[in-house]
Amino acid sequence: MIPTRIRGRRTKRRPGTFDPNDAHRVKHTRIGVWDLYQERQTDLPPIPGSSRLETYAQIIQSMPYVIRMLKDILSIRRCWILLSAFLVVEVLNSLVPAVSLWYSGQLLRLVETAIETRTVDTTVLIHVAAGRMACTIASRILQYAKSRISFPLNMSIKQFYAGHIFRSMARLDVPTFEDSITQRQLQSAWTAPWGSSVAWGTVQMATGIVMTVIRLISQLSVLFAVLREQQDGPLLAVLSFSQSLFTWYSARKSVFNSLVWAATTSDEDYIRMQGLKHLVNDPPHRKELVAGNLGEYITTQFCEASQRVGDDAGDFHELSRAHSIKDSLSIASILREPLRELPQIVFTLRAVQKPMTIPLSLASLTLINQTATSFSSTLFALFGESFSLGEQFAEVRKLYEIENVPNKVVDGKEPFPENQQSLRSGISVEFKNVSFQYPGAEKYALQNVSFKIGAGQLCVIVGGNGSGKSTILKLISRIYDPTEGTILIDNRDLKTLKLADLRSTLSILFQDYTHFPLSISENIALGNPALAHDADKVREAARLGGADAFIDRLPEGFDTYLDRPVRDYYSDLPEGTKTLFGRTVDYSRVRGAGGLSGSEASGLSGGQMQRLAVSRTFMRSLSSETESSVGMLLFDEPSASLDPTAEHDLFERLRKLRGSKTMIFSSHRFGNLTRHADLILYMDDSAVQEEGTHDDLLKRGGEYARIWNLQAKAFI
Numbered sequence: 256m257i258p259t260r261i262r263g264r265r266t267k268r269r270p271g272t273f274d275p276n277d278a279h280r281v282k283h284t285r286i287g288v289w290d291l292y293q294e295r296q297t298d299l300p301p302i303p304g305s306s307r308l309e310t311y312a313q314i315i316q317s318m319p320y321v322i323r324m325l326k327d328i329l330s331i332r333r334c335w336i337l338l339s340a341f342l343v344v345e346v347l348n349s350l351v352p353a354v355s356l357w358y359s360g361q362l363l364r365l366v367e368t369a370i371e372t373r374t375v376d377t378t379v380l381i382h383v384a385a386g387r388m389a390c391t392i393a394s395r396i397l398q399y400a401k402s403r404i405s406f407p408l409n410m411s412i413k414q415f416y417a418g419h420i421f422r423s424m425a426r427l428d429v430p431t432f433e434d435s436i437t438q439r440q441l442q443s444a445w446t447a448p449w450g451s452s453v454a455w456g457t458v459q460m461a462t463g464i465v466m467t468v469i470r471l472i473s474q475l476s477v478l479f480a481v482l483r484e485q486q487d488g489p490l491l492a493v494l495s496f497s498q499s500l501f502t503w504y505s506a507r508k509s510v511f512n513s514l515v516w517a518a519t520t521s522d523e524d525y526i527r528m529q530g531l532k533h534l535v536n537d538p539p540h541r542k543e544l545v546a547g548n549l550g551e552y553i554t555t556q557f558c559e560a561s562q563r564v565g566d567d568a569g570d571f572h573e574l575s576r577a578h579s580i581k582d583s584l585s586i587a588s589i590l591r592e593p594l595r596e597l598p599q600i601v602f603t604l605r606a607v608q609k610p611m612t613i614p615l616s617l618a619s620l621t622l623i624n625q626t627a628t629s630f631s632s633t634l635f636a637l638f639g640e641s642f643s644l645g646e647q648f649a650e651v652r653k654l655y656e657i658e659n660v661p662n663k664v665v666d667g668k669e670p671f672p673e674n675q676q677s678l679r680s681g682i683s684v685e686f687k688n689v690s691f692q693y694p695g696a697e698k699y700a701l702q703n704v705s706f707k708i709g710a711g712q713l714c715v716i717v718g719g720n721g722s723g724k725s726t727i728l729k730l731i732s733r734i735y736d737p738t739e740g741t742i743l744i745d746n747r748d749l750k751t752l753k754l755a756d757l758r759s760t761l762s763i764l765f766q767d768y769t770h771f772p773l774s775i776s777e778n779i780a781l782g783n784p785a786l787a788h789d790a791d792k793v794r795e796a797a798r799l800g801g802a803d804a805f806i807d808r809l810p811e812g813f814d815t816y817l818d819r820p821v822r823d824y825y826s827d828l829p830e831g832t833k834t835l836f837g838r839t840v841d842y843s844r845v846r847g848a849g850g851l852s853g854s855e856a857s858g859l860s861g862g863q864m865q866r867l868a869v870s871r872t873f874m875r876s877l878s879s880e881t882e883s884s885v886g887m888l889l890f891d892e893p894s895a896s897l898d899p900t901a902e903h904d905l906f907e908r909l910r911k912l913r914g915s916k917t918m919i920f921s922s923h924r925f926g927n928l929t930r931h932a933d934l935i936l937y938m939d940d941s942a943v944q945e946e947g948t949h950d951d952l953l954k955r956g957g958e959y960a961r962i963w964n965l966q967a968k969a970f971i
């Protein structure tokens with residue numbers, strides 16, 4: 256059990272080490288996918304709160320989505336049983352205060368009879384007193400049952416919606432994903448408070464409000480019936496209500512503490528899920544995700560991993576909270592409530608013994624006092640909840656609307672290519688008066704650009720920084736659409752072609768390539784999801800990309816995670832603890848803070864990173880099974896971080912392996928590549944200034960020739 260006792264002080268750092276394997280001093284607990292190690296006799300700090308989501312919309316507008324959400328929740332396995340049980344427990348729970356009040360009224364009546372007639376029915380007295388006690392115990396047990404049912408219900412709902420959101424996000428293109436409105440929408444759907452889901456929060460809030468109303472009405476009816484004939488009732492009620500308000504306010508204060516504990520997970524599927532989540536969530540990966548047609552594959556992978564892990568796949572703090580709830584039904588906690596009631600029972604019994612000396616109004620006071628405490632806090636909760644209901648329903652609407660966010664790059668209808676075999680001899684591409692502005696940018700990245708690259712040609716685009724080279728490659732792969740002009744692929748308008756078909760015929764290495772927070776093997780394999788499980792192909796691609804040698808030197812080889820997407824948790828470790836769970840302890844992090852951290856340093860050089868990216872491209876374009884599915888290879892500065900030998904080797908391999916497919920390079924460097932090019936486009940100021948072969952351009956004596964001579968002289 257994780258103790259949750261709250262203490263208002265921080266423990267002092269002390270010398271020594273924290274060794275999770277020291278069974279004498281450290282206790283191990285398994286919580287879902289997490290292993291928690293606690294120094295004995297220490298507590299886990301409570302989890303800090305999180306902010307409310309900002310939304311403003313009408314309940315009516317969101318109602319169809321709320322109904323759909325309910326249908327979805329009921330369709331989840333086990334959920335309708337859990338939800339029914341949850342509702343039954345909630346209804347019973349909200350009726351308990353009224354029943355309890357009724358018993359108190361009966362006690363009052365007994366006192367009244369005792370004063371008037373000097374007699375008491377002992378059997379009824381015992382019956383009523385026992386009933387009153389049973390109510391408090393029932394209330395505690397119902398609360399426990401509620402927590403136990405809520406947890407699996409929440410987890411199932413959360414898993415369901417994680418898949419839903421993941422799918423909605425994976426299908427978005429770059430301009431839509433970069434759009435700030437879409438970003439906000441995704442953010443609110445993905446990051447719910449306390450790791451719970453919007454859907455579960457809505458269920459809780461809606462049932463909470465209904466139950467609060469039931470509780471208030473039943474309490475009020477019973478109180479009215481009981482106090483009908485009592486004098487001084489209103490005055491006593493006002494006094495009691497102000498007292499209970501004060502109690503309610505002061506009970507809200509809490510303090511945090513920090514003690515020695517650490518938690519880690521070694522669940523492969525959970526770690527991978529977090530990696531995939533980053534992949535779909537982080538903007539730097541979006542281009543490759545879109546161009547690589549990875550959406551469907553990673554969604555399947557995520558859902559499969561999610562299914563394998565099941566409900567254990569939770570954030571550490573969330574699971575630990577549930578774990579502490581599970582163990583919180585102690586004898587002391589059951590007795591606490593009855594003990595609080597004891598004074599009233601004792602008072603009543605005394606009233607029975609000496610009816611003449613105790614004024615009846617004192618008994619009424621106790622009753623009203625007690626009711627007021629629960630009544631006022633319930634009423635306040637109701638106010639708070641009804642204010643947020645509209646907001647919460649709007650969250651549900653957003654949750655469903657993200658699956659309908661239209662992509663800005665509109666899909667074409669025509670299949671491509673007509674003949675798969677034709678890809679072997681490459682694809683032609685033509686720009687006709689193309690101009691392009693990045694969303695939100697004032698300047699044109701391309702202005703009135705026209706050129707034609709024939710099928711099977713090797714084209715090199717050269718030019719200074721910001722001249723528009725990368726933009727040409729992004730437009731060919733429809734990461735963006737031109738603002739003006741037309742692009743033809745094999746003489747067909749690019750926009751009419753099915754996006755998935757088009758992208759599967761292209762293999763692109765972006766200049767600002769990213770690495771996914773997954774294993775090295777998967778980083779390469781995602782170049783071609785169809786062959787992702789073929790370890791030999793992955794190794795071959797790594798060899799062609801010049802990455803196999805350094806990967807083999809890594810302790811975990813191809814299984815190495817470049818960025819471990821799941822962090823370890825620890826708090827107040829003794830200073831001597833340099834490593835934990837085989838990894839370096841990072842003291843700079845806020846200790847015990849929840850959520851996903853930034854990435855761990857991968858320790859690879861820029862050149863090694865680039866080799867990995869090139870390997871991914873090889874995986875896509877040069878595996879024999881898929882040879883015919885790629886007809887054009889696009890490389891944006893593939894050798895920027897490579898040393899001269901590695902660059903030379905890479906170009907040789909690329910030239911040999913491309914066969915007769917079209918290949919386009921973007922480069923700053925003039926030389927090795929440009930001399931072999933069928934076509935050179937020299938770009939400057941967002942436009943193509945010169946075009947032709949190396950010899951043509953040298954003869955022409957323009958800017959290309961000038962820069963070539965400049966570079967050649969530098970090596971003399």
Ligand SMILES: Nc1ncnc2c1ncn2[C@@H]1O[C@H](COP(=O)(O)OP(=O)(O)OP(=O)(O)O)[C@@H](O)[C@H]1O
Binds near residue numbers: 719722724
């Ligand atoms: N995502 C973007 N949003 C806004 N402007 C952009 C974006 N990407 C590029 N630009 C701008 O568009 C212009 C062309 O950029 P592009 O990346 O095509 O140039 P480049 O020739 O590839 O440059 P480099 O050689 O430095 O890679 C530049 O002015 C650049 O600042």
